[in-house]
Amino acid sequence: MAVQRILGEHRDALVAGADLTDALFLAATVNSSKQIVIAAADSNPTGFIIETAPAGRPASIATGGIINAKAGGVIAAGAELSVAAGGKVVVAATAGEGFGYARSAAAAEDDVVEVYFK
Numbered sequence: 392m393a394v395q396r397i398l399g400e401h402r403d404a405l406v407a408g409a410d411l412t413d414a415l416f417l418a419a420t421v422n423s424s425k426q427i428v429i430a431a432a433d434s435n436p437t438g439f440i441i442e443t444a445p446a447g448r449p450a451s452i453a454t455g456g457i458i459n460a461k462a463g464g465v466i467a468a469g470a471e472l473s474v475a476a477g478g479k480v481v482v483a484a485t486a487g488e489g490f491g492y493a494r495s496a497a498a499a500e501d502d503v504v505e506v507y508f509k
Contacts (some may be wrong), residue, residue, distance in 0.1 A: 401438075401453060401454040401455035401456050402438075402441065402451055402452065402453050402454060403437075403438065403451065403452050403454050404442070404449050404450070404451045404452075405421060405425060405426060405427050405449070405450065405452075406425075406426045406427070406447060406448065406449060406450070407426065407427050407428075407443075407444040407445065407446050407447065407448055407449070407450040408422050408424060408426030408427060408428040408446065409428050409429065409446050410445050410446050411427065411429070411440060411443050411444055411445070411446075411450050412443050412444065412445055413443070414429060414440045414443055414450075414478065415440055415441070415443050415461075416439055416440060416441070416458075416459045416460050416461040416503055417429055417430075417439065417440050417460075417461055417477065417478030417479065418430035418434075418436035418438075418439055418460065418474045418478040418479070418480065418490075419436060419437060419438055419439060419440050419452050419478065420434060420436055420437045421437050427440070427450050427452055429477065429478040430474050430478050431474070432474055432475050432476045433473060433474060434474055435474075435490055436474055436478075436490055436508075437452065437454060438452030438453050438454035438455075438458075438508070439452060439453050439458050439459070439460050439506075439508065440452055440478075441453045441458070441459075453508070454508075455508055455509070456507075456508060457494065457505060457506070457507055457508070458505075458506055458508050459503050459504070459505060459506070460472070460479075460480045460503070460504055460506045460508075461478070461479050461480065461501055461502075461503060461504075462479060462480055462481070462497035462499070462500060462501065462502045462503070462504050463475035463476075463477070463479030463480060463481040463500055464481055464482075464497070464499070464500050465497060465498060465499065466480070466481070466482055466493050466496060466497040466502075466504055467482075467493065467496055468493050468494060468495055468496045469492060469493060470482045470483075470492065470493045471483040471486060471487075471488075471489035471491075471492055472489045472490060472491050472492065472493055472506060473488065473489045473490065474490070479500070479501075480493075480504065480506065490508065490509065491506050491507050491508040491509050492506065492507045492509075493505070493506055494506060494507055
């Protein structure tokens, strides 16, 4: 069971625009229909999924503060982050263009990292 600690809690609950049952801690955005969907690679995420749901049911995202995110590979603590395919986070290719910073390290893909989401 995953535990989510949110400091400076910012969260939002909206309808899932796709099946998000396996999307815990993935980057998300809100589509034009005001539904939560997985964020595209290199996009600026609206938040990170903290409550999963099937399509058409309510899901929740953390929209700021310190949150958990699923890694797309090895990440060092302090690294600037961007979104990779599938909503996972990776080290940003260009400094200054990430959405936040890793507060903990990831040794492998699918590790959960603590992130300062700005």
